[in-house]
Amino acid sequence: KAGVTQTPRYLIKTRGQQVTLSCSPISGHRSVSWYQQTPGQGLQFLFEYFSETQRNKGNFPGRFSGRQFSNSRSEMNVSTLELGDSALYLCASSLEQLARSGEQFFGPGTRLTVL
Amino acid sequence: AQKVTQAQTEISVVEKEDVTLDCVYETRDTTYYLFWYKQPPSGELVFLIRRNSFDEQNEISGRYSWNFQKSTSSFNFTITASQVVDSAVYFCALSEALEDTGRRALTFGSGTRLQVQP
Numbered sequence: 001k002a003g004v005t006q007t008p009r010y011l012i013k014t015r016g017q018q019v020t021l022s023c024s025p026i027s028g029h030r031s032v033s034w035y036q037q038t039p040g041q042g043l044q045f046l047f048e049y050f051s052e053t054q055r056n057k058g059n060f061p062g063r064f065s066g067r068q069f070s071n072s073r074s075e076m077n078v079s080t081l082e083l084g085d086s087a088l089y090l091c092a093s094s095l096e097q098l099a100r101s102g103e104q105f106f107g108p109g110t111r112l113t114v115l
Numbered sequence: 116a117q118k119v120t121q122a123q124t125e126i127s128v129v130e131k132e133d134v135t136l137d138c139v140y141e142t143r144d145t146t147y148y149l150f151w152y153k154q155p156p157s158g159e160l161v162f163l164i165r166r167n168s169f170d171e172q173n174e175i176s177g178r179y180s181w182n183f184q185k186s187t188s189s190f191n192f193t194i195t196a197s198q199v200v201d202s203a204v205y206f207c208a209l210s211e212a213l214e215d216t217g218r219r220a221l222t223f224g225s226g227t228r229l230q231v232q233p
Contacts, residue, residue, distance in 0.1 A: 033221070042223060042224075043206060043208075043226075044223070045220060045221050045222070056218045056219055056220060057218075088158065090160060092160070103162050103165060104162060106159055106160035106161070106162075107159070108158060108159045109158050109159070
């Protein structure tokens with residue numbers, strides 16, 4: 001069974017630009033969650049999508065948005081990039097919603113560098 | 116206040132030593148879940164265990180064991196006879212329902228970097 005895949009693995013952008021990251025969950029998983037990992041703030045929950053609907057959201061500004069498609073693939077978008085957005089963005093998929101606290105399987109992450 | 120505290124930033128042990136990673140949490144939710152994840156140098160988080168708030172039974176899985184104590188709000192993780200391959204950053208996490216929205220949030224601790232020397 002293929003694991004969670006994220007594309008691209010590395011990305012370099014400049015301030016003010018926008019970026020879209022993609023996540024393909026494990027086949028059959030309907031929940032996709034996104035996390036931001038930085039040395040300063042650690043691992044922080046961004047949002048969760050389940051059956052194409054955002055179910056939970058962390059404490060991030062509206063520049064961070066996402067969506068989920070009918071095949072459960074998810075995209076995360078960050079607009080008007082700031083230097084502080086440089087981070088490893090991790091995607092996780094699970095069978096159940098975060099509310100059911102099912103086991104989450106993580107992808108390798110996308111490392112975003114904002115110059 | 117930190118919801119999940121991993122006071123040990125970095126631990127270094129020699130192979131075959133036992134090591135315990137501490138995790139203290141804070142929540143008002145009565146139904147919550149605790150997790151441990153391992154993040155090896157490759158960066159991919161690996162799920163190790165989930166424990167719900169109603170199950171205080173300790174668990175052992177090979178060289179790994181977990182001690183959940185609600186009375187002290189702790190969920191500690193012990194590796195017995197550590198190996199070099201255990202070198203990684205270990206995260207403790209808490210899933211709880213938020214008071215204001217009722218939605219569930221997952222909060223990670225800051226992680227403990229474990230280095231196992233040969």
